[in-house]
Amino acid sequence: xxxFLQNLLNALQWGSFYALIALGYTxxxxxxxxxxxxxGDIFMVGAYIGFFVASFFLGKYAFHLPLDLPPSxxxxxxxxxxxxxxxxxxxxxERVAYRPLRRKGAPRLYVVIxxxxxxxxxxxxxxxxxxxxxxxxxxxxxxxxYDLGGVSVTNIKILVIIxxxxxxxxxxxxxxxxxxxxxxxxxxxxxxxVPLMGIPVDTVIVFTFVLGSSMAALGGxxxxxxxxxxxxxxxxxxxxxxxxxxxxxxxxxxxxxxAGGFLLGFIEIFVAAFFPSTLRDLISFSILxxxxxVRPTGFFGVAxxxxx
Amino acid sequence: MLEVKDLHVRYGNIQALHGISxxxxxxxxxxxxxxxxxxxTTTLLSIMRLPPPEAPLVTKGSILYKGVxxxxxxxxxxxxxxxxxxxxxxxxxxxxxxxxxxxxIATYARKDPANIQRDYERVFGLxxxxxxxKNQRADTLSGGEQQMLAMGRAFMSGVGFILLDEPxxxxxxxxxxxxxxxxxxxxxxxxxxxxxxxNAHLALRYAHRAxxxxxxxxxxxxxxxxxxxxxxxxxxxxx
Numbered sequence: 001x002x003x004f005l006q007n008l009l010n011a012l013q014w015g016s017f018y019a020l021i022a023l024g025y026t027x028x029x030x031x032x033x034x035x036x037x038x039x040g041d042i043f044m045v046g047a048y049i050g051f052f053v054a055s056f057f058l059g060k061y062a063f064h065l066p067l068d069l070p071p072s073x074x075x076x077x078x079x080x081x082x083x084x085x086x087x088x089x090x091x092x093x094e095r096v097a098y099r100p101l102r103r104k105g106a107p108r109l110y111v112v113i114x115x116x117x118x119x120x121x122x123x124x125x126x127x128x129x130x131x132x133x134x135x136x137x138x139x140x141x142x143x144x145x146y147d148l149g150g151v152s153v154t155n156i157k158i159l160v161i162i163x164x165x166x167x168x169x170x171x172x173x174x175x176x177x178x179x180x181x182x183x184x185x186x187x188x189x190x191x192x193x194v195p196l197m198g199i200p201v202d203t204v205i206v207f208t209f210v211l212g213s214s215m216a217a218l219g220g221x222x223x224x225x226x227x228x229x230x231x232x233x234x235x236x237x238x239x240x241x242x243x244x245x246x247x248x249x250x251x252x253x254x255x256x257x258x259a260g261g262f263l264l265g266f267i268e269i270f271v272a273a274f275f276p277s278t279l280r281d282l283i284s285f286s287i288l289x290x291x292x293x294v295r296p297t298g299f300f301g302v303a304x305x306x307x308x
Numbered sequence: 309m310l311e312v313k314d315l316h317v318r319y320g321n322i323q324a325l326h327g328i329s330x331x332x333x334x335x336x337x338x339x340x341x342x343x344x345x346x347x348x349t350t351t352l353l354s355i356m357r358l359p360p361p362e363a364p365l366v367t368k369g370s371i372l373y374k375g376v377x378x379x380x381x382x383x384x385x386x387x388x389x390x391x392x393x394x395x396x397x398x399x400x401x402x403x404x405x406x407x408x409x410x411x412x413i414a415t416y417a418r419k420d421p422a423n424i425q426r427d428y429e430r431v432f433g434l435x436x437x438x439x440x441x442k443n444q445r446a447d448t449l450s451g452g453e454q455q456m457l458a459m460g461r462a463f464m465s466g467v468g469f470i471l472l473d474e475p476x477x478x479x480x481x482x483x484x485x486x487x488x489x490x491x492x493x494x495x496x497x498x499x500x501x502x503x504x505x506x507n508a509h510l511a512l513r514y515a516h517r518a519x520x521x522x523x524x525x526x527x528x529x530x531x532x533x534x535x536x537x538x539x540x541x542x543x544x545x546x547x
Contacts, residue, residue: 179412179413179415179416182405182409182412182413183413183416185402185404185405186402186404186405186413188404189402189403189404189405190400190401190402190403192358192396192400193396193400193401193402195358195382195383195384195387196356196383196387196393196394196396196400196462196465197384197387197413197414197416197417197461197465198384198387198388198414198416198417198418198465199384199413199416199417200382200384201384
């Protein structure tokens with residue numbers, strides 16, 4: 001029983017990471033029908049920006065803050081500032097890479113390929129700029145381990161899971177209740193009619209990238225807090241997996257990103273619990289492959305005439 | 309109020325409008341008639357400034373609205389700043405949103421919250437069936453109801469001038485009459501209207517004036533009643 005609960009907790013934590021990244025894929029797909037393959041690397045960029053921001057606040061550079069901030073405040077500031085800065089990166093990608101193609105009416109396949117290239121650019125740009133050495137994320141929150149009847153729980157795990165749930169509630173509210181959220185849903189149904197409502201389409205698209213990138217940044221900082229090793233390719237595999245999670249959940253649907261993210265988390269953790277961990281990805285993705293062949297649109301997705 | 313002068317428009321290499329000129333005065337209801345491919349929809353899209361690939365390219369001429377040239381204005385500003393709305397051909401309602409959300413989203417750029425409430429009541433007064441289906445997904449509505457929603461939505465965007473593209477398409481004769489009655493009512497309450505129609509009979513009964521288009525040119529114009537009695541029009545459009 002303890003083993004099961006322990007695994008459950010780990011699965012929830014991993015599911016939260018996948019969900020936070022899967023959101024970015026699903027939001028952008030919902031609005032632009034574009035699979036933004038650079039998104040996993042936005043997660044990586046978020047973790048790195050978080051690293052520099054945290055180091056800055058900790059006074060590791062020439063500049064020192066005039067007052068000493070408690071670690072929790074530094075953590076919160078790091079989180080917010082990182083989300084803002086990573087959004088700038090996400091929006092920049094949209095401005096310099098995707099928007100010009102959209103203006104020219106390029107077929108979506110070309111935009112997807114561009115997204116792939118943007119991802120490689122971010123990875124290798126980081127490599128060129130910062131070198132191949134790994135960096136270790138500063139410990140902002142002192143780790144606390146609680147023992148609940150044989151199940152060990154860390155404060156960070158709890159934080160990650162709560163953050164993911166809060167993000168879910170927040171995004172559902174934004175998309176259901178605000179006019180910008182309605183515009184996001186409206187665009188996916190009929191892009192042509194959106195400007196007729198007096199709504200600038202580009203504003204909605206930028207807003208979508210801000211949401212997706214800031215959630216990836218949140219995921220990046222939380223991930224680095226839990227697993228404090230940063231390297232330029234850290235976003236690649238987890239990004240692919242989160243993308244698969246988004247598809248499993250039904251891409252374009254926010255609750256799908258969460259359902260898919262948590263499902264993937266559960267499958268991975270429980271497969272690793274019963275089989276050698278080297279077989280983890282092989283077995284878990286075989287399961288997902290079978291799932292998709294039965295339900296190709298995922299949990300919540302609806303069939304559309306065209307994808308990609 | 310709207311003054312289109314010598315408008316030349318093309319899609320790629322195909323010249324769609326060969327220098328048309330017409331005017332719509334404040335408070336008028338004007339019909340734009342003609343067969344398929346005459347350039348009626350192109351004319352409306354040119355006024356709305358929708359971006360490519362939906363919209364045609366204006367190569368010559370001007371579109372003045374209240375003295376301002378609309379060429380170069382982005383489409384959302386044509387709606388929010390200049391106050392011109394379009395009920396597009398095929399309705400283009402947001403099927404994945406509820407009826408109420410469809411109306412609400414149209415108020416996005418409005419800055420007069422006091423009037424918005426009044427306008428909702430106005431729309432539900434004109435189209436009681438929309439009030440009954442308020443919380444239903446819009447793609448569950450019938451064709452006629454979707455047309456009502458598209459019109460209600462244009463009205464909710466707070467514009468003083470509404471362009472309509474084939475509002476009667478696919479509707480029963482009874483519903484067509486009802487829609488045009490509502491249009492007339494809106495017009496009498498102060499909204500200027502330019503309606504593109506293939507059903508000339510219907511349009512000429514309700515409009516003040518009309519223009520007739522043929523292959524990218526305006527070939528006839530005049531008061532609606534006069535046109536309705538014109539033997540050529542009778543032969544070509546009124547059967």
